[in-house]
Amino acid sequence: MITVQNLTKTYGKNTVLNIPSLEIPKGQSFGLVGNNGAGKTTLFSLLLDLIQPTTGHINNNGVQVNTSEDWKPFTTAFIDETFLIGYLTAEEYFYFIGELRGQNKADVNALLSNFQDFFHGEILGQTKYLRDLSKGNQKKAGIVASFIGNPEVVILDEPFANLDPTTQIRLKGIIKDLAANNNVTVLVSSHDLIHVTEVCERIVVLNKGELVKDIETSEATLMELELFFAG
Amino acid sequence: MFKHFITLQWKSFFRAASLKSSIAIKILMGFAAVYMTAIFIGMGIGAYFVIEDMNIGDPFDVINKFIIYYLIVDLVFRYMLQKMPVTNIKPLLYLPFKKSQVVNFSLAKTIVSYFNWSHAFFFIPLSIILLTKGYSATGIIGWHLALIAIIYCNNFINVLVNNKDSIFYPLVGLMAVLGLFQYLQWFDITTYTAPFFNALCTLPWISIILWLLAFGLYYAAFNYFKKNLYLDAGLQTKQTIAKTEDLSWLNRFGNLGTFLKNDIKLIKRNKRSKMAVITSFFFIFYGFLFFTGTIEAYDGPIWRIFAGIFISGGFLFSFGQFVPSWDSSYYPLMMSQNIKYKEYLNSKWYLMVIATIISTIIASFYLYFGLDAYLAVLVGAIYNIGVNSYVVLLGGAYTRTPIDLTSAKKAFGDKQSFNLKTVMLTMPKLLLPLLIYGIGHYLISPTAGYIFVAMAGVLGFAFKGFVFKKIEKIYKKEKYKTLLAYKQVS
Numbered sequence: 001m002i003t004v005q006n007l008t009k010t011y012g013k014n015t016v017l018n019i020p021s022l023e024i025p026k027g028q029s030f031g032l033v034g035n036n037g038a039g040k041t042t043l044f045s046l047l048l049d050l051i052q053p054t055t056g057h058i059n060n061n062g063v064q065v066n067t068s069e070d071w072k073p074f075t076t077a078f079i080d081e082t083f084l085i086g087y088l089t090a091e092e093y094f095y096f097i098g099e100l101r102g103q104n105k106a107d108v109n110a111l112l113s114n115f116q117d118f119f120h121g122e123i124l125g126q127t128k129y130l131r132d133l134s135k136g137n138q139k140k141a142g143i144v145a146s147f148i149g150n151p152e153v154v155i156l157d158e159p160f161a162n163l164d165p166t167t168q169i170r171l172k173g174i175i176k177d178l179a180a181n182n183n184v185t186v187l188v189s190s191h192d193l194i195h196v197t198e199v200c201e202r203i204v205v206l207n208k209g210e211l212v213k214d215i216e217t218s219e220a221t222l223m224e225l226e227l228f229f230a231g
Numbered sequence: 232m233f234k235h236f237i238t239l240q241w242k243s244f245f246r247a248a249s250l251k252s253s254i255a256i257k258i259l260m261g262f263a264a265v266y267m268t269a270i271f272i273g274m275g276i277g278a279y280f281v282i283e284d285m286n287i288g289d290p291f292d293v294i295n296k297f298i299i300y301y302l303i304v305d306l307v308f309r310y311m312l313q314k315m316p317v318t319n320i321k322p323l324l325y326l327p328f329k330k331s332q333v334v335n336f337s338l339a340k341t342i343v344s345y346f347n348w349s350h351a352f353f354f355i356p357l358s359i360i361l362l363t364k365g366y367s368a369t370g371i372i373g374w375h376l377a378l379i380a381i382i383y384c385n386n387f388i389n390v391l392v393n394n395k396d397s398i399f400y401p402l403v404g405l406m407a408v409l410g411l412f413q414y415l416q417w418f419d420i421t422t423y424t425a426p427f428f429n430a431l432c433t434l435p436w437i438s439i440i441l442w443l444l445a446f447g448l449y450y451a452a453f454n455y456f457k458k459n460l461y462l463d464a465g466l467q468t469k470q471t472i473a474k475t476e477d478l479s480w481l482n483r484f485g486n487l488g489t490f491l492k493n494d495i496k497l498i499k500r501n502k503r504s505k506m507a508v509i510t511s512f513f514f515i516f517y518g519f520l521f522f523t524g525t526i527e528a529y530d531g532p533i534w535r536i537f538a539g540i541f542i543s544g545g546f547l548f549s550f551g552q553f554v555p556s557w558d559s560s561y562y563p564l565m566m567s568q569n570i571k572y573k574e575y576l577n578s579k580w581y582l583m584v585i586a587t588i589i590s591t592i593i594a595s596f597y598l599y600f601g602l603d604a605y606l607a608v609l610v611g612a613i614y615n616i617g618v619n620s621y622v623v624l625l626g627g628a629y630t631r632t633p634i635d636l637t638s639a640k641k642a643f644g645d646k647q648s649f650n651l652k653t654v655m656l657t658m659p660k661l662l663l664p665l666l667i668y669g670i671g672h673y674l675i676s677p678t679a680g681y682i683f684v685a686m687a688g689v690l691g692f693a694f695k696g697f698v699f700k701k702i703e704k705i706y707k708k709e710k711y712k713t714l715l716a717y718k719q720v721s
Contacts, residue, residue: 048567052711072569082717083564085493087500087636089473099489100568129473129500131637149569 001026002047002153002185006056009042009209017042017209019056024187024202026061026152029179031200031217032189033225038206040189041079044157047187048077060153073101077155078142086131090123090141093130094148101149108148115144118170135162143171147178154178155187160195168195175199193229197222235328236336268352275356279364291366294357295428296421302381303406305350309389310399311506313346324460334456338449341386350382366432373435374428380441387448391455486570490578497557498550501636504557507549511586514545515594518608522600532677535604536668536684539611540619540661542594546586547615548660551623552630554579555706559633559717566710572703580620580699587615603677610681610688611664617688619660621698628702628709631716 004022008015017039024030032040045051047058049065057064060071077083085093098108112124122137123144130138139162146154159175160168176199179186190196196203197217205213205228213228215221282290323333341347358375362368392398412418431437478495481488498504521538541548550557555575558565565575591612597604664684671680691698 048563050563050566050711050714069571072567075567077567079563082561083567085561085564087496088493089475091475092496096489096493097568100486100570102569127472127474132473 001059001061002187003059004056005059007043007046007053007058008055009039009046009051010054015209017046017206019043019211022204022211024185026185027179027182028202029175029186029200030188031196031203032187032206033191033193033196033203034189034206035229037208039209040206041157042209043206044077044079044155044187044189047155048075048079071153074152075155076101076146076149076151076153077157078139078146078159079155079157081135081138081142083142083145084130084138087129089129090126090133093141094145097145097148103149111148112144115147115174118144118167118174120167136164136167139163140167152183153185153187157189158191159188160190160192172199193222193225197225240340271349271352272356275353276360278353278357279360291361291432292425292429295432296425298378298428299421299424300406300410302385303402305346305382306385306389307399307403307406309346309385310393311509313341313344313386313389313393321462324462330457330460331453334453334460337456338387338390338452341390342383344386347382347386350379354378369435370432373438374431377431377435377438377441380438380445383445384441384448387445387452390452391448486574487578487581490575491582494557494578494582497636503634503636504550507553508546510549511545511547511590514541514549515590517545518542518594518597518604522597522604532672532680533665533669535607536611536614536664536680537661539607539609540615540664541611542597542608543587543591543612544615544619544660545590547583547619547623550586551579551583551620552626553632553634554624554627555713556627556630556632556634556717557636560636562714562717566714572706573699576624576699576702576706580624583620583623584616587612587620606681610685613685613688614664614691615688617691618663621691621702622660624702625705628705628713631709631713633717633719 002022002024004019006021007017007019009017016037032043034040042051046053047060047065049069049071053066057066059065060075063071065071085096088096094108094112095105098104103111112119119140123133123141126133130141133141139159143156143159146156156175159171163171172195175186175188178184179199179201186200188196188200201217203213203215203217203221203225204211205215205225213224215224278294279290282293287293354375358371361371409418409420413420476496478492481492481495484491498508518538518541521534555562555565591608594608595605597608664687667683667687668680671677671683
């Protein structure tokens with residue numbers, strides 16, 4: 001379970017994030033939407049202790065993120081290409097992440113075999129380093145790497161961007177499967193309202209750093225979101 | 232049009248993260264720049280008199296004899312360090328600039344680069360001295376102009392052959408072989424090249440031909456780039472064929488092995504890191520300047536330790552000082568992965584220690600200059616492992632210059648990462664052992680000096696756990712600043 005308390009992030013006089021309280025129960029698939037500058041990536045970066053909160057803190061499974069590192073073993077993420085090691089091949093990258101998370105080669109291979117469809121033959125067995133793959137393929141590798149090591153919290157920042165339509169559809173399936181497992185909390189941000197309403201049980205809208213909507217996904221959710229963003 | 236290019240260049244320089252250092256550092260950097268310039272000028276003035284003192288013939292003849300090596304070394308340095316002029320012009324391609332303007336600007340940028348005008352500090356004083364020594368005025372001026380032309384030829388040759396390793400490495404090999412042959416007096420290339428450089432003085436009009444050659448090369452470079460100014464031609468980033476490597480024999484070291492495996496791949500697969508390794512290899516031969524007595528100023532006993540530190544610590548300095556910047560492009564990954572800073576730093580430390588030991592073993596040929604010489608190397612190695620490895624890691628916490636691994640040219644060519652701060656950090660690493668040795672040497676005996684320095688190293692080694700805890704703390708504290716700085720890739 002993730003709890004956020006009095007969390008703010010300020011740069012100079014500019015408050016980019018202000019969340020008095022937020023609770024994400026274990027096993028929930030949680031969607032974050034908002035326009036550019038709404039604070040989505042800021043929130044995710046705070047969750048990963050990549051930036052420091054100005055006030056307040058986040059608890060991840062009882063671990064206060066900005067003071068202890070004990071959240072790392074059960075939390076994984078793919079935020080952007082800085083989560084890839086450009087000079088490794090995809091396999092080497094997966095094995096590297098695997099080793100850091102206590103998975104041997106066989107474990108990693110077993111996991112990867114589930115994603116053959118998703119990779120579409122463009123990731124494994126290539127004679128290219130990750131830095132030479134296309135943006136979309138890099139993203140595929142990064143997303144799958146975040147599934148290695150049986151994480152309990154998976155954070156994906158705009159996973160649908162840059163992916164081709166087929167891969168987007170497959171990724172939706174993957175995230176839904178992941179969310180069906182009651183042990184895994186999935187946090188996804190997206191600009192695509194349709195995708196996010198499809199895969200997430202709960203959607204939170206951020207606007208200029210403030211939490212403005214907190215919706216349990218239903219038939220009407222998409223309409224409600226579209227109405228909000230059209231305004 | 233040029234105005235636009237120049238303002239862009241200006242902004243890219245002054246808005247780089249690495250430039251936003253404190254005033255104190257800037258002043259120090261200014262002093263260092265002045266110092267370097269002074270050394271160059273001093274060399275220009277001094278070269279004549281040093282050669283005269285050595286009594287190996289007419290100084291001008293000697294200079295002409297060895298200038299071929301000077302020029303080849305210049306070419307090698309350019310190849311390794313000077314940046315391709317085509318970077319950063321991608322966003323300009325679709326804008327209403329004429330292609331020829333873009334190319335002209337890029338080439339003009341190389342003309343005014345540090346790699347060309349730094350030679351002026353050496354050649355202008357040298358030429359003035361030669362003039363005052365009664366060499367023919369027109370001759371020397373012709374010679375001087377001809378050398379400028381050759382330097383520019385080098386500039387454009389480098390632009391043309393850039394990235395062509397197949398030309399570069401054979402050239403380096405050839406130079407090494409020729410140098411060795413000359414040393415062994417088997418074959419002397421300079422007997423063929425010296426008359427040419429002498430002729431530049433006796434027949435000053437030759438410089439006109441060389442200038443024409445330089446312009447010709449400019450034209451060739453211009454055409455080459457203009458023709459290749461496409462995303463799938465000259466502007467394409469070179470892709471290497473990837474080979475998956477299995478370094479599973481390192482698995483026995485646990486998490487440490489995981490990092491070591493990664494670091495080995497990092498070094499093998501990226502230009503910038505390969506450069507660091509090559510540099511450290513050259514450091515091994517640095518000792519020749521000291522132990523052969525070539526340079527008088529280095530004859531003092533404490534300089535032996537200086538040499539020892541450099542010979543064994545080349546890798547430590549060239550690679551170690553950029554920890555953790557080597558991982559800058561994926562630092563957020565490292566910071567959110569399931570790893571402890573201690574393990575991460577430990578692997579870098581082991582890498583430096585292993586490299587120091589290897590360098591020390593290679594350097595065993597210094598035994599030729601006597602046991603004393605090699606003892607200096609050994610003591611230097613102990614100090615490097617015991618003390619400098621920590622200082623280097625500590626410095627790394629504050630370096631925060633993101634490294635573009637795929638570009639070898641940025642070490643000096645790009646001002647954004649020309650980081651004298653790292654040079655500043657080198658000072659305590661070098662001066663302290665000299666001081667320690669000096670105390671032992673002058674108060675007791677040379678042997679005591681060696682023992683003192685080695686003791687400092689052993690002592691440092693003994694406190695590794697304690698020191699690592701401190702360094703780890705600093706890295707943790709600096710983590711957020713580092714992450715922020717790495718976001719801005721130059």
